[in-house]
Amino acid sequence: MTDIAIRTTGLSKSYSGTAALRNLDLTIDSGEIFGLLGHNGAGKTTTVNLLTTLLEPTAGSMQVVGVDTVADPNGVRRVIGYLPENVQFYDNLTTMENLRFFGRLSGLSQPDARIREVLDYLDFTGHDDQRVGSFSKGMRQRVGIAQAILHEPSVLFLDEPTSGLDPEGVRQLRDVIVALNRDLGMTIFMNTHLLSEVTKTCTSIGILRQGELAYQASLAATLEAFPGEDSLEEIYLNIRSAPDS
């Protein structure tokens, strides 16, 4: 088992000649809760899509838990969980039917017991036989987290996990993320716009600017390096607006 959960080297992605991500060198240790910040179009979702093997890079390489995403994409998929932004399910199927499908796809031959265990862990019981189409955004997010951790992945990717949630939902999700990291030792990689969530949840951060990594450090080191700034928001804005070196 490597101590490095995610490593990217010179990772680039272009769409029809337009660069979305340029020379991303990123190293994230196992057990971290890493927050990737950036404005719209900075390349956050592209980064997650590359790391979750949904996209192939134009250049560069990346490993998740030591497994190369291009050489062995299925090997990577076995060790990751993924919660996309605004997660959706098959609305005419129940919670159990949806989770059974994703559980089996993740390699669980008899997923029912594990599904109940996970739903219980997420405090989402009593909805097994309800159709997902009737669920609120927060409830869908719970089911989304459940499908992402059914197979006990080493690394969990969350793309804007708090997007569209009410304050109560945001708090509950934050608690779940911290608990997954603390109880199960999962490395968590999350894209977010909410700087307040980064402060309360993450142990390290990275900032993307126009497809390039402008900053990466632990949260503690960041707060120490910018003593004059009152909040992470100011640090973020200063780094974002700094001229290219």
Added chain:
Amino acid sequence: MTTVLTMARQELVALRRERLPLVLLIVFVVMVSVSSLIGWLTNTTVSNVWQKTVEAGLTQAPNPFTDVSALYYARNTVIYLVLIGALMAIVVGVTSAMRDRKARTLDLVLSRPISVPAYLLGKLVGIGAWLAMILALVAVISWTSISVITGAALGPGESARLVAFYAVAWLLLQAFVTLGLLSGIYSARETTALLVPISIWSVVAFVLPQIGTSANPVSLLNPVPSVIVPGGAFDTLNTVLSPLSVTEEFKTASGLILGNPEVTGSLPLSLFVIVLAFAVGAIVLLATNRDRIRGALRD
């Protein structure tokens, strides 16, 4: 293999819950169920007319239904399979291909350890199993209704021919399923995805077999059918194009299997065309790459 079966199982669950395939399924089963009755009514009506004609001394010809196979009563099923069955297969294929894009679950599915060929093969296997169950049900209905109409249970030989007929029907419908799946994958909109294969089906079922016959300007203008000159341009055109109509080949194969004396042709050639249509569709389908599957969801 496990992922293929997982996809196939999910396909069956989804098909059980979706409305449009269910409606088409009901129409199909009802039409096929009454086809035996229609065959029996045809037989009864013609036999009655023949009886009266004989009694009036107007003919001494034998009853046209004497010595006709009991499977004759299933011959209307062939038409329903080509019309409603093929449409149902196309709709199910398109619906299946677009399901994950419409539900926006495609990224979740593709982030799991499953290859694109396994993903698509699972869909094809699932729909194939669904069609097999439907055709098995229809075969039982046909067997029972024919046995009731003729007053005797179909023998082993006729039962085997009935099974063979539905096996060929399954192949034909699977060919249209692959067409629907491909259209669903390659089309950005659902309306286009439905329109393209239905247009292809129209050409295959109605245009190709008619080119060289109805396309003959004389036969179009003159209500009295003209005799096509053997070896002439229209005859040659018809000879070249009509084998391309997989639905016509299915009609030929079905007629020969069901023992319809009016049908002539080569059973191996007809079966080859049907298998080829399915095989080509399946190969193109399974060669689809990941970027194409993600299609409109591409960043």
